[in-house]
Amino acid sequence: MGLDFTVVVRNLDYLLWGRLAEGELGGLLLTVIMAVSAGALSLLLGITLAVIAWRYAAIPRKLLFLWAELIRGVPLIFVIFWLYFLVPALFGGGIPNALSVILALAWFSSAAIMHSVLAGLQALPCSQYEAGIASGFTEFQVLRWILLPQALKNLIPSFVGLFASLIKDTSLAFIVNVPELTMVASQVNSRTQLFPTEIFLSIAALYFILCSVLSLIARSISNR
Amino acid sequence: MIEFRDVHKFYDKLHVIRGIDLSITKGEVVVICGPSGSGKSTLIRLVNQLEILSRGDILVDGQSVASLRSRSLRQLRTQIGFVFQQFNLYPHLTAEQNITLALRKVLSITPKDATLRAVELLERVGLADKRQAYPAQLSGGQQQRVAIARTLAMRPKILLFDEPTSALDPEMIGEVLTVMRDLATSGITMLVVTHEMGFARELADLVVFIDQGVILENAKPSDFFLSPQHPRTRQFLRQLLSPLHTAND
Amino acid sequence: MGGLTFDWIGVLGGAPLEWLELGVLTTLYVTFAGFLVATLIAIVLLGLRISEKQIIQWPAITVVAVFRNTPLLVQILFWYFAGFGLLPADWRAWINDDHSWAMLPGGVGLLTPEFLAATWGLGVFSGVFIAEEIRAGLMAVAPGQREAALAQGFGHWRCLGYILLPQALANAWQPVVGQYLNLMKLSSLAAAIGLAEITYQVRQIESYNSHALEAFAVGTLLYLAIGMVMGQILLRCGPRSGTMIRGGIRRGP
Numbered sequence: 001m002g003l004d005f006t007v008v009v010r011n012l013d014y015l016l017w018g019r020l021a022e023g024e025l026g027g028l029l030l031t032v033i034m035a036v037s038a039g040a041l042s043l044l045l046g047i048t049l050a051v052i053a054w055r056y057a058a059i060p061r062k063l064l065f066l067w068a069e070l071i072r073g074v075p076l077i078f079v080i081f082w083l084y085f086l087v088p089a090l091f092g093g094g095i096p097n098a099l100s101v102i103l104a105l106a107w108f109s110s111a112a113i114m115h116s117v118l119a120g121l122q123a124l125p126c127s128q129y130e131a132g133i134a135s136g137f138t139e140f141q142v143l144r145w146i147l148l149p150q151a152l153k154n155l156i157p158s159f160v161g162l163f164a165s166l167i168k169d170t171s172l173a174f175i176v177n178v179p180e181l182t183m184v185a186s187q188v189n190s191r192t193q194l195f196p197t198e199i200f201l202s203i204a205a206l207y208f209i210l211c212s213v214l215s216l217i218a219r220s221i222s223n224r
Numbered sequence: 225m226i227e228f229r230d231v232h233k234f235y236d237k238l239h240v241i242r243g244i245d246l247s248i249t250k251g252e253v254v255v256i257c258g259p260s261g262s263g264k265s266t267l268i269r270l271v272n273q274l275e276i277l278s279r280g281d282i283l284v285d286g287q288s289v290a291s292l293r294s295r296s297l298r299q300l301r302t303q304i305g306f307v308f309q310q311f312n313l314y315p316h317l318t319a320e321q322n323i324t325l326a327l328r329k330v331l332s333i334t335p336k337d338a339t340l341r342a343v344e345l346l347e348r349v350g351l352a353d354k355r356q357a358y359p360a361q362l363s364g365g366q367q368q369r370v371a372i373a374r375t376l377a378m379r380p381k382i383l384l385f386d387e388p389t390s391a392l393d394p395e396m397i398g399e400v401l402t403v404m405r406d407l408a409t410s411g412i413t414m415l416v417v418t419h420e421m422g423f424a425r426e427l428a429d430l431v432v433f434i435d436q437g438v439i440l441e442n443a444k445p446s447d448f449f450l451s452p453q454h455p456r457t458r459q460f461l462r463q464l465l466s467p468l469h470t471a472n473d
Numbered sequence: 474m475g476g477l478t479f480d481w482i483g484v485l486g487g488a489p490l491e492w493l494e495l496g497v498l499t500t501l502y503v504t505f506a507g508f509l510v511a512t513l514i515a516i517v518l519l520g521l522r523i524s525e526k527q528i529i530q531w532p533a534i535t536v537v538a539v540f541r542n543t544p545l546l547v548q549i550l551f552w553y554f555a556g557f558g559l560l561p562a563d564w565r566a567w568i569n570d571d572h573s574w575a576m577l578p579g580g581v582g583l584l585t586p587e588f589l590a591a592t593w594g595l596g597v598f599s600g601v602f603i604a605e606e607i608r609a610g611l612m613a614v615a616p617g618q619r620e621a622a623l624a625q626g627f628g629h630w631r632c633l634g635y636i637l638l639p640q641a642l643a644n645a646w647q648p649v650v651g652q653y654l655n656l657m658k659l660s661s662l663a664a665a666i667g668l669a670e671i672t673y674q675v676r677q678i679e680s681y682n683s684h685a686l687e688a689f690a691v692g693t694l695l696y697l698a699i700g701m702v703m704g705q706i707l708l709r710c711g712p713r714s715g716t717m718i719r720g721g722i723r724r725g726p
Contacts, residue, residue: 074696074697075661077662081675081685168545172546175676196550196551196555197555197558200550200551203547204548208539211541211542
């Protein structure tokens with residue numbers, strides 16, 4: 001069977017950055033921007049929650065675990081649905097779809113980040129904490145300057161892995177019509193009808209390159 | 225029975241066994257000792273090819289070990305029992321199943337006969353009441369005795385022991401040595417890597433001292449302990465027998 | 474929508490209720506079919522991956538890398554739009570025919586392009602992950618176990634079958650169950666190719682009578698409930714690891 005990739009070449013700019021010239025961001029560029037923003041947000045949120053769960057081991061930790069368990073039990077699509085409908089309902093509408101997907105992805109991954117940061121903190125020998133307290137730091141200072149830096153350094157590879165998952169998960173934005181890579185590719189596919197193999201192979205290759213580079217980076221960091 | 229002919233072993237560039245020649249006749253009990261890292265464990269692991277020979281050959285019953293592959297190698301291994309330092313019992317199986325598994329799957333013995341053999345051997349090592357126990361429920365000494373029973377069940381012609389008491393708490397060493405003493409007097413060929421000099425003095429026909437991959441001393445126990453020839457042997461014995469010497473390695 | 478008011482009758486009655494019932498059935502069917510495919514694929518991949526020969530390992534390594542590093546949605550779209558088109562024409566015609574025998578109870582068609590592409594896509598994707606989980610469990614088995622088996626005269630495959638895999642499965646069972654649960658949740662992506670499972674029906678209700686929040690709430694609860702039941706069943710059926718506490722090894726002084 002002969003493959004004809006001219007359809008991909010002709011639509012390459014659309015696949016890579018959407019209608020950027022008309023001021024409408026899309027394609028691979030939007031995918032990356034969404035993944036990066038969701039990644040940054042989820043790091044912030046996840047670490048904060050981990051600190052809360054670490055410091056308040058009783059009820060707050062249990063509640064956070066329950067919350068994470070609920071998030072994990074529901075398909076990501078539904079988390080996206082919820083934010084897509086709830087955020088405008090609560091704050092009076094008017095946020096772009098892409099933003100609600102970013103919030104949903106961040107919300108979803110922060111549960112995983114919370115768990116791994118907490119595990120990282122708990123894996124440190126408690127002598128580290130005692131040494132910090134003994135030299136006169138406050139509890140928060142010990143956390144900020146002694147424990148978190150060590151725990152986070154060990155977790156860098158898993159964060160990189162998580163970022164790769166985010167890149168793949170942005171494809172779910174199709175459900176609320178955000179023109180990221182998968183969405184624009186299926187638009188091109190339904191417009192042309194004739195070249196599904198070429199189109200989907202090409203965008204799969206794009207995702208593959210991005211994600212395997214990331215996992216190579218993660219591996220080389222953790223081997224160091 | 226076992227003949228080492230100019231045996232060499234390299235790990236990449238590291239030369240751990242450097243030309244060993246040694247002959248062991250049927251029914252002999254040979255103790256191999258030496259400082260840690262001397263290559264003594266590697267030497268017995270070469271006999272059943274858990275490590276692959278780099279040069280030279282080992283003859284077991286006149287059969288060259290180096291040339292054996294797949295099926296014939298597996299057959300040889302069923303005739304050579306190996307007891308590990310860390311016991312290596314199968315944690316997902318009971319004591320009895322640990323013994324019967326290879327009987328049934330490798331030697332194709334019927335489940336009934338395999339069980340009979342297991343019961344008999346567990347009794348012999350003093351663990352008749354532990355048939356249904358899982359390894360995690362047994363003490364170190366008990367685990368090692370099950371491991372010995374598992375090895376004996378295959379009715380091997382040769383028994384190899386790789387520091388069988390080194391992973392045990394001191395109070396459990398005795399029970400394992402009792403079983404080994406029983407075996408040593410039964411006439412089976414045994415090759416034992418150990419630091420238990422009492423066992424060597426009492427039961428060995430031959431004591432071999434290895435350092436840095438070479439045999440430095442090869443003598444009857446009486447000669448070995450009373451008049452060692454090599455200065456390094458004397459030093460080793462002094463350290464091992466001195467009251468300040470700390471357990472194993 | 475106008476603020477947060479709820480009207481459950483618009484979701485749990487009339488046509489929407491029927492749609493939801495059909496959606497639950499479809500989700501269950503596609504999950505079960507995907508479960509079978511995933512298990513099969515995992516076994517094959519694992520077999521290749523742990524073979525002694527490098528040449529056999531390579532295809533498995535490639536497959537694992539490709540399917541792990543691309544989004545499942547793209548894979549499902551590929552199977553549906555491209556993969557199905559690559560089948561021989563008479564196969565496609567046969568699949569598109571009416572098959573009364575391939576109608577599952579509740580009126581869900583087994584032999585439809587949507588059901589087949591979703592099952593296959595979910596199965597391959599999850600199979601890859603399951604194979605890797607079990608391989609990780611295999612790596613966690615102490616090296617002495619293999620040596621003990623070899624010393625007893627076990628060959629490569631028997632050593633795997635009797636000694637290593639039972640321990641690997643017990644080690645890996647929890648993450649493997651997690652992957653099967655993931656398969657169930659990810660079946661929601663099949664809505665993208667028009668498989669009428671829960672997510673698809675929820676969106677249909679939303680566009681039918683705008684009861685979005687109610688429909689999402691019901692959908693969310695349905696997934697949670699299915700996941701809970703499925704997780705319990707799988708954990709019960711799994712290999713018992715209660716008796717094999719880590720390491721049968723006690724260290725000396």
